[in-house]
Amino acid sequence: MTSSRLSAVLPRLYFPSKTFSSAPNLSRSLSRSFPRFAHKMRELTTKDLNPALLNVQYAVRGELAIKAEDLRTRLESEDHGLPFGKIINSNIGNPQQKGLDQPPITFTRQVAALMEYPPLIDIVKDKWPSDVIQRAQELQREIGSIGAYSHSKGVPFVRKSVAKFIEERDGYPADPEDIFLTAGASAGVSLLLNMLITPPNTGILIPIPQYPLYTATLAQFNGVALPYHLSEPDGWKTSLHEIRDAITKAEKEGVHPRALVIINPGNPTGSLLDFPTMEEVVRLCEDHSLVLLADEVYQTNLHSPTTHPFHSFKQVVRKLNSPIPLFSFHSTSKGVTGECGRRGGYFECTNISPEVQALMYKMVSVGLCPPLSGQVGVDCMVRPPKEGDPSYPLWKQETDKTHAALAQRTKLMADRLNALPGVSCVNSPGALYLYPKLELPDKAVEEAKRQGKTPDTLYALELLDETGICVVPGSGFGQKDGEHHYRLTCLCPGVEEYVQALENFHQKFLKKYGGL
Structure with a gap:
């Protein structure tokens, strides 16, 4: 390129806004700036992308969440003209989000702080509990700097901690080599669905209602969602005959059922499986050669643990001596840990061959390693302070307080919602949500149709406009034809005021x- 040509192009490169002022002018601008290449260039459009991406939907952060952020921006002006003073994000299980403000566990944060900046130990060694210092020093010896890559499956020491946690929880051995640390449970789900799906006819059985991660990921990898409905009259119980019917229907349509997803405790329903039902699920997987994907990220979110305890599917599989392939997921994002942004989680492989695990290792190696800060969070979650440790009294106080708050809010909200005309709500024994059912007037259904929306979306949008409360329509999770629901979290402080607004x-x- 000659100096005169170069001087002509440089201003455009350094000040692109003068040339590329809008997308429609892109080709014309390129023609002026780079005449040699203009005949080859064309604008990148969605037609040039993977078509599967166009089918991905994720309701939890969809239309309602986007509008809520727009309204939040409006609230920043003094003359916003809105009938409320704040946005209440009841659309997502994000405990430490601003406005929900679940307090973080001090032990976790102190260990994390020392891992981020090891010289801090010298400053706090006489101020912070000695077990915090010991844990950080132990992790520093095993991990080194959290700014470095780790083993692709996660730090071996942390995986040993996870294995010990599982053994103590279930009463059966766990092997650290069967454990993969992940960037939250979602990363593990995505990895395994990608591996299990062989397009175009691989089906994955998913509960309805379901967490939209599953339908979104299936769309991304060209899998076929095989819905089975949970039984709302029975407290959202998993229905074995619904699963069998879905399998039969899929096979008639030429779809091969490969895996069964169980979310326990449930999202969005908060339901909790009993041991006999779990045994039936395992036997069903044996009968139909299904891989079982057990999403157990809410396992410590139990509102009545004495009467409604959690059992893992690993425990059931081992008790029955079952050969079914099982992947079990857990996360630091839920429970009382609530460290969503730290992106820590794991999955355990049960009855998975070395050959398959080797392929999984190759795939996770492409991403190098899960976040080290998340791995530290996992270690704190599975190895909390024990009775007698200096940090234990505060840890117990903090976790008890969070459990009590969630249980109280859940019960109060369910009771008040059930007292409303046209509303019924199963009182959740676990997780972070309620999923009330709405009987909507015909005129509301007609108006929704006129607007090109589902009736529960209309309801949720008007709720947001009137109160600032953001929920997720049931249509984003799946529901029976003609039914209407919405999901809301039980994380919101000031629940009395919040429910009054509802x-x-x-x-x-x-x-x-015209419903009254």
Whole structure:
């Protein structure tokens, strides 16, 4: 390129806004700036991308969440003109989000701080509990700097901690080599669905309602979602005949069922499986040669652990001496840990061959390693302070307080929602959510149709506009035809005021559309 040509192009490169002022002018601008290449260049469009991406939907951060952020921006101006003063994000299980403000566990944060900046130990060694210092020093010896890559499956020492946690929980041995640390449970789910799906006819059985991670990931990898409905009249119980019907239907349509997803405790329902039902699920997987994907990230979110205990599918599989392939997921994002942004999690392989695990190792190696800060979080989650440790009294106080708050909010919300006309709500024994059912007036259904929306989306949008409360329509999770639900979290502080706003809105909505 001659100096005159170079001087002509440089201003455009350094000040692109003068040339590339808008997308429609892109080709014309390129022609002026780079005449040699203009005949080869064309604008990148969605037609040039993987078509499977166009089918991906993720309702938890969909239309309602986007509008909530727009309204949050409006609230920053003094003359916003909105009938509320804040946005309440009840759409996602994000405990430490601003506005929900679940307090982090001090032990976890102190260990994390010392791992981020080891010289801090010298400053706090006489101020922080000695077991915090010991844990950080132990992890530093095993990990080194958290700014470095680790083993692709995760730090071996942390995987040993996870294995010991599983053994103590279930009463059966666990092998650290069967454990993969991940960037939250979602990364593990995505990896395994990608490996299990062989397009175009691989089916994955998913509960309805379900967490939309599964439908979104299936769409991305060209898998076929095989829905089976949970039984709402029975407290959202897993229905074995629904699963069998879904398998039969899939096989008639030429789809091969490969795996069964169980979310326990449930999301969005908060349901909790009993041991006999879990045994039936394992036997069903044996009968149909299904891989079992056990999403158990809410295992410590139990509101009545004495009467409604959690059992892992690993425990059931080992008790039955079953050969079914099982992948079990856990995460630091839920429970009382609530460290969503730290991106820590793991999955355990049960009855998975060395050949398959070797392939899995190759795939996770492509991503080099899960986040080290997340791995530290996993270690703190599976190895919390024990009675007698200096950190234990505060850890016990903090975790008990969070458990009590979630249980109290869940019960209060379920009771108040059930008292409303046209609303029924199963009182959740676990997880972070309620999933109330709505009987909507015909006029509301007609208005939703006129707007090109589902009726529960109309309800949720008007709820957001009137109160600032952001929920997720049931259509984003799946529901039976003609039914309407929404999911809301039980994380919100000031729950009495929050539920009062829900009640007032519901009454106004029914009057508006002739339901009262």
